[in-house]
Amino acid sequence: xxxxxxxxxxxxxxxxxxxxxxxxxxxxxxxxxxxxxxxxxxxxxxxxxxxxxxxxxxxxxxxxxxxxxxxxxxxxxxxxxxxxxxxxxxxxxxxxxxxxxxxxxxxxxxxxxxxxxxxxxxxxxxxxxxxxxxxxxxxxxxxxxxxxxxxxxxxxxxxxxxxxxxx
Amino acid sequence: xxxxxxxxxxxxxxxxxxxxxxxxxxxxxxxxxxxxxxxxxxxxxxxxxxxxxxxxxxxxxxxxxxxxxxxxxxxxxxxxxxxxxxxxxxxxxxxxxxxxxxxxxxxxxxxxxxxxxxxxxxxxxxxxxxxxxxxxxxxxxxxxxxxxxxxxxxxxxxxxxxx
Numbered sequence: 343x344x345x346x347x348x349x350x351x352x353x354x355x356x357x358x359x360x361x362x363x364x365x366x367x368x369x370x371x372x373x374x375x376x377x378x379x380x381x382x383x384x385x386x387x388x389x390x391x392x393x394x395x396x397x398x399x400x401x402x403x404x405x406x407x408x409x410x411x412x413x414x415x416x417x418x419x420x421x422x423x424x425x426x427x428x429x430x431x432x433x434x435x436x437x438x439x440x441x442x443x444x445x446x447x448x449x450x451x452x453x454x455x456x457x458x459x460x461x462x463x464x465x466x467x468x469x470x471x472x473x474x475x476x477x478x479x480x481x482x483x484x485x486x487x488x489x490x491x492x493x494x495x496x497x498x499x500x501x502x503x504x505x506x507x508x509x
Numbered sequence: 510x511x512x513x514x515x516x517x518x519x520x521x522x523x524x525x526x527x528x529x530x531x532x533x534x535x536x537x538x539x540x541x542x543x544x545x546x547x548x549x550x551x552x553x554x555x556x557x558x559x560x561x562x563x564x565x566x567x568x569x570x571x572x573x574x575x576x577x578x579x580x581x582x583x584x585x586x587x588x589x590x591x592x593x594x595x596x597x598x599x600x601x602x603x604x605x606x607x608x609x610x611x612x613x614x615x616x617x618x619x620x621x622x623x624x625x626x627x628x629x630x631x632x633x634x635x636x637x638x639x640x641x642x643x644x645x646x647x648x649x650x651x652x653x654x655x656x657x658x659x660x661x662x663x664x665x666x667x668x669x670x671x672x
Contacts, residue, residue: 375536389549396552416560451618452611453571474553475623479564495576497569500615 392472392507395444399505400476402440404429405461407481417479418503423448423459430462437462443508450480452500468508476503557625558653558670565615566655566666574598574607580657582608583631583638588660590636609639616641626671634662646671 399405400416404426407417430437441462449458480501566580574582577596586605589595594604602610612629620627626644630637649672657664 386548389547393549393552416563452565452568452615453573455618472549474549475619476553476556477560477564477619479567495569497571497576498567498578499571500564500568502619 388470388507388509389472391442391509392474392505395441395507396474396476396505398440399446399461399503400478402426407479414479414481416477417481417498418448418501420457420459420480420482420499421484423461423480426461427459438464443468445504445506445508447504447506448478448480448501449504450499450501457499465506465508470509472507472509474505474507476505477501478503554670554672555651557620558627558651558668561619561670562653562655562666562668565612568615570598570607570611572599574604577604579608579611582611583666584657584659584664587631587633587636587638587664590633590638590661605638609641612639612641616643620670628669628671629667631664631666633659633664636661638664644671648672 405418405422407414407419441464443464443466444462445460445465446462447458447460449455478501480499481496482499483496566583567578569576569578570582574596575598577585582594582596582604585596586594586603586608590605592603593606594608596604598604598607616627616629621643626642626646628642628646629639631639646669650669651672652667652669655666657666
């Protein structure tokens with residue numbers, strides 16, 4: 343009788359031991375899978391952040407072309423770009439909230455590729471850089487007849503806006 | 510009786526193991542093998558074609574060709590296709606030649622540099638004014654289509670950026 347109960351107790355202990363072993367193995371397996379999922383979600387969140395900043399820059403009222411009170415789609419005004427850097431320097435905190443750790447550069451590609459503007463430059467210690475290129479029109483209003491006759495025609499150029507977000 | 514009881518117990522154990530195995534299979538299929546979604550790639554891909562064409566068409570040629578924009582040069586080329594265009598640029602080249610070189614220059618510095626395959630087709634119902642491409646376009650593609658009225662009918666400008 344005594345031996346039988348001892349055997350039963352031994353069986354119960356063995357079952358519990360195996361059960362806890364399986365529990366620990368399952369937990370380790372689950373945590374490894376979750377770790378991978380969290381890394382994937384973080385990468386997606388980083389990409390969404392980069393897209394958000396690219397969108398903010400694309401539609402900044404401080405750079406948009408206005409023609410007869412109507413906003414021109416996908417167009418940056420060169421004169422505003424040249425003024426913007428100074429505005430950003432004076433209001434650094436406000437623009438940091440919008441643009442965070444990023445570099446924003448606009449380069450003219452056509453008809454000539456000599457001009458470029460660094461609008462915003464704020465890169466601290468970073469481990470990852472996400473770059474986005476957005477083709478844009480660049481409008482030079484110098485000589486616009488509505489602003490006075492200077493003999494120079496206004497023109498649209500083809501440019502690219504480079505948005506580098508640092509994470 | 511004892512035999513049947515132990516057989517039933519073993520069957521129950523086997524069912525539990527099968528259920529656990531199926532559960533692990535589902536976890537592996539939907540969690541471990543889950544592909545990361547390419548959000549940024551989809552976003553830039555979707556905007557690239559339309560942004561490129563819309564910016565290119567209104568770009569002025571500056572001193573190179575009397576400050577005429579690319580759209581008007583393409584229209585002139587389409588309307589006078591047989592003579593290579595009626596507008597003569599500062600270097601003596603006609604509008605058709607100039608616009609081909611200009612678009613090649615633009616794509617060289619943009620889509621080619623970014624390793625994007627594309628197909629640009631500018632045509633009317635009777636002529637193909639401009640045809641430019643890079644690489645093959647077999648997979649997913651995003652298109653941007655613009656059209657303008659000319660004396661030779663509707664001019665279609667289509668850019669396909671390939672995924």
